[in-house]
Amino acid sequence: MSTTDAGPVTITLTEAELDPWVTHASTRHWLTGPGLPGDNGVLSFAELRREGLRTVADSTGGAEDRLAAELREQLVIGGLLGPGGLPTESVLLDGATGEISTTYFLHDRPDLMGRRPLAPSLRTLVRFAEATDELAGLRGQFASYAGRHGLKAVAEASQHLLAVFRDGADGEPAPFWKMAALIRPLSLVAGRGGASGLSLDLPHRLLDQEFGPGKVARFEDVDFPSALTHEPTRRFLCQVGLPEEAFVFSLDTDGPPPTLAEYYADAGTPAALPPHAGRLLRLGHLAEDHSLVVDGATGAVLNWSEPEATLYPLNTDVSTLAFTLWLLHRERAIDAGSSHELTTDAYDQLAMTMLQVLSTVDPTGVTTGHPARHYWTDAFQDGAGGVL
Incomplete structure (x- = not known):
């Protein structure tokens, strides 16, 4: 196996390294010639670079008899990447046909493993991954x-x-x-990051078009408590607003948004609140006893878990909340x-x-x-x- 040092890393294999696993002619040509990208935002072939070619049977630690026959001789060459570049499914190569599929390794229950089609060939796989990566980077x-x-x-x-x-x-x-x-x-x-002062500048009336007329609530500036000092958040809630109902989220529309401290005081429900509850505005609720709150000083959007009495980050600000x-x-x-x-x-x-x-x-x-x-x-x- 070799990798190029000049320019983007490319992984190639020798004819000897392909034997006896890869017999498909055009696949052999691709792996010994153009090769596979070593750096891509969609796929990672680090496993191939590190381990060389190996079968699913070899990778399950002697559980070959519990694997479906169609999986045993499939070759593990890489993995799909999730957010943050974390691997998810493994990418498999059929050495006889050149077809590409994916699987999840279930080391305790290899009998439940299956595979899903991904691409008809390595050439197509690389082309699709490059196009997707170019979209993400707005290049090419x-x-x-x-x-x-x-x-x-x-x-x-x-x-x-x-x-x-x-x-x-x-x-x-x-x-x-x-x-x-x-x-x-x-x-x-x-x-x-433009005129709004927030992470995103949403197109005018985007939420109205998506959720329907009368389904997006906007606030009056006089509705806000003095704790909301973050000016971009105030403008967004007044000019853009938020949908009243959005699956797991329901906006409180009964009155001005209370602080988290005021909300629990009015409800008469004892709660162990965070130290700065007086500057957290409760905008509504998420499923399973979670409140959506905004830090009035910073504009950060947080998830208050009532069962755990804990604040968790939810979104950067109200613009990314609206986008979500x-x-x-x-x-x-x-x-x-x-x-x-x-x-x-x-x-x-x-x-x-x-x-x-x-x-x-x-x-x-x-x-x-x-x-x-x-x-x-x-x-x-x-x-x-x-x-x-």
Whole structure:
């Protein structure tokens, strides 16, 4: 095995390293010639670089008799990457046909392992991954989208990426790529760090268009308690607003937003509150006894878990909160479309794609790290909860 030192790292293998596992001629040519990218935001081939070619059977530690026959001789070459570059599913190569699939390693229950199609060949896999990575970095064939935002940019980028995938997969890309084409361009809807003074500049009336007329609440400046001193947050809540209902979130519309201390005092419910509860505005509630609050001094959006009496980071500010609620609603609308079935047998891939988009505009879930919890990460990944 070799890697190039000049320019981007490329992983190649020798003919001897491919024997006896890879017999497919064009796959052998690709692995000894163009090779695989060593650095990509979608895929990692670090495992191949580190371990060389090995079968799934070898990787499960002697559990070959409990593996499905179709899995035993599949070759482990890498993994799909989630938010923060963390590996998720393993990427497999069929040495006889050149087809690429994915699997989750279940070392305690290898009999439950299965595989899902990803690409018809290594050539197609690399092309699809490069196109997706170029969209994320707004470079290459997507360089013209730099500085553009709004629904038109989203639609055009989505069609562009979908055309790449359809062309390389005879019109029907694997679900992972279809999700990438429909969901990843949604990050283009908002401008970054401009006139609003917040992380995002949302297009005018974006929330109204998405949630419907009369479904977005805006506040009067006189409604805010003196604790809300963060001026960009005040302007956003007055001029842009937030949806009244958005699946797991319900906005309090009965009166001016109270501080967390005032909310529990009025409710007559004893609670162990954080020391600065007097500057935390409660905007509404999330599912399972969680309150959504805004720090009046900094504009940070937090999740107050009543059962744990603990504050957790939720979003950078109200602009990324609004984007998160819009993203959830938009995904539901896409999934309800007659020609798209995003969640069929691939909920985990959909959750990962959604979290990739969210982390692109708001890295809160990636930067909180263990042991801190992130409500959106947990909610997206909860297949039983049906958020997506």
